[in-house]
Amino acid sequence: xxxxxxxxxxxxxxxxxxxxxxxxxxxxxxxxxxxxxxxxxxxxxxxxxxxxxxxxxxxxxxxxxxxxxxxxxxxxxxxxxxxxxxxxxxxxxxxxxxxxxxxxxxxxxxxxxxxxxxxxxxxxxxxxxxxxxxxxxxxxxxxxxxxxxxxxxxxxxxxxxxxxxxxxxxxxxxxxxxxxxxxxxxxxxxxxxxxxxxxxxxxxxxxxxxxxxxxxxxxxxxxxxxxxxxxxxxxxxxxxxxxxxxx
Numbered sequence: 001x002x003x004x005x006x007x008x009x010x011x012x013x014x015x016x017x018x019x020x021x022x023x024x025x026x027x028x029x030x031x032x033x034x035x036x037x038x039x040x041x042x043x044x045x046x047x048x049x050x051x052x053x054x055x056x057x058x059x060x061x062x063x064x065x066x067x068x069x070x071x072x073x074x075x076x077x078x079x080x081x082x083x084x085x086x087x088x089x090x091x092x093x094x095x096x097x098x099x100x101x102x103x104x105x106x107x108x109x110x111x112x113x114x115x116x117x118x119x120x121x122x123x124x125x126x127x128x129x130x131x132x133x134x135x136x137x138x139x140x141x142x143x144x145x146x147x148x149x150x151x152x153x154x155x156x157x158x159x160x161x162x163x164x165x166x167x168x169x170x171x172x173x174x175x176x177x178x179x180x181x182x183x184x185x186x187x188x189x190x191x192x193x194x195x196x197x198x199x200x201x202x203x204x205x206x207x208x209x210x211x212x213x214x215x216x217x218x219x220x221x222x223x224x225x226x227x228x229x230x231x232x233x234x235x236x237x238x239x240x241x242x243x244x245x246x247x
Contacts, residue, residue, distance in 0.1 A: 002180060003113045003136030007085045011053040017233050019087065020048050022057040022076060034068035037061060041076045055080050056087040077110060086112045087138060092129070093118035099128040107135050114138060116184060119166050123174045133178035139170045141196065144186025163192060164199045171200045187233070 001009075011017055022044060024037035045055065062073035080086055092102040092115060099121075106115040106129075114136030117129055129137045142152050142163040152163045167183055175181035183200075185193050 002134050003085060004180065004182075006083075006113060007054060007136070010083060010085055013083075014051060014053065016051055016053045018048075018052050019054040019056050019233060020044065020052050021089070022055055024061045034062070034065035034072040037065065037069065038072040038075050042079050045076075045079050049081055049084065052084060054085040054087055056089050059088060059090040074110065077112065085114065085136075087136075088112040088115040091116050091118050091140065093121055093125050095121065096124055096128060099125050103128040103132075107132060114182075116140065119170065123169070126174055130175055130178060130180060133180055135180065137175070137181045138184050139166065139174075139181055141166050141170070141183040142185050142189060142192040144188045148186070160199070161192075161195075164195060167196045167200045171202075 022041045024040045026032050029036040029040055041057065057073065057076055059073065062069040062076070065072065077086060088106050088110060090102070090106060092106070093099065094102065103115075106112050115129060116138040117126055117140070119126065119139050119141075126137065126139070129135070142148060152161070152166075154162045156162060156165055158165075170181050170183060183196065185196060187193065
């Protein structure tokens with residue numbers, strides 16, 4: 001089963017498009033340690049595992065703790081039920097040989113189902129991630145941070161913004177062989193989402209496209225094509241601060 005087949009099945013089984021980010025910010029931990037980061041994520045997984053379509057652990061928060069953090073990341077991944085897809089948020093991308101190593105780390109060492117990547121080096125920098133049809137690749141397209149306008153929204157000679165070009169080459173060229181890529185689009189920019197969906201009316205993979213969601217704009221993101229979800233909604237801000245529900 002490919003990643004996007006697994007994600008589609010999971011979304012159907014739990015009737016959910018929710019992707020929970022596992023971001024152990026130091027300010028939210030009981031103490032500043034790798035063990036506390038693991039316990040934070042373990043509790044979040046336990047509280048949400050019956051509701052989510054996927055989990056998205058952010059590698060940076062674990063890497064900050066060095067060797068102990070890497071071990072905490074592995075323990076966090078092991079705590080996620082096998083039927084729930086994993087999106088490793090690492091935003092990798094480099095020249096071919098380095099991307100080969102990054103892909104091996106994400107898929108073979110950590111055994112994640114998918115990974116986020118940067119398109120800045122072009123197609124040859126992403127092929128090491130895309131060559132395995134069983135794995136998913138999430139390509140940064142239009143992110144939610146204000147600085148995304150500096151580069152991602154630049155107008156090309158064709159008149160379209162750079163992020164639309166990224167969406168097109170990702171779906172129509174880079175991922176054409178295995179149809180195993182998705183796009184990361186910030187839900188705070190509703191207009192960008194509309195433009196991208198018009199430019200690429202069919203998803204790159206027949207499964208979901210990614211959507212970061214921490215604002216009311218997320219209400220515009222629910223949709224499906226041909227009975228398959230085309231968006232997953234990521235949420236993390238504030239979710240970890242909620243009190244556990246008592247039966």
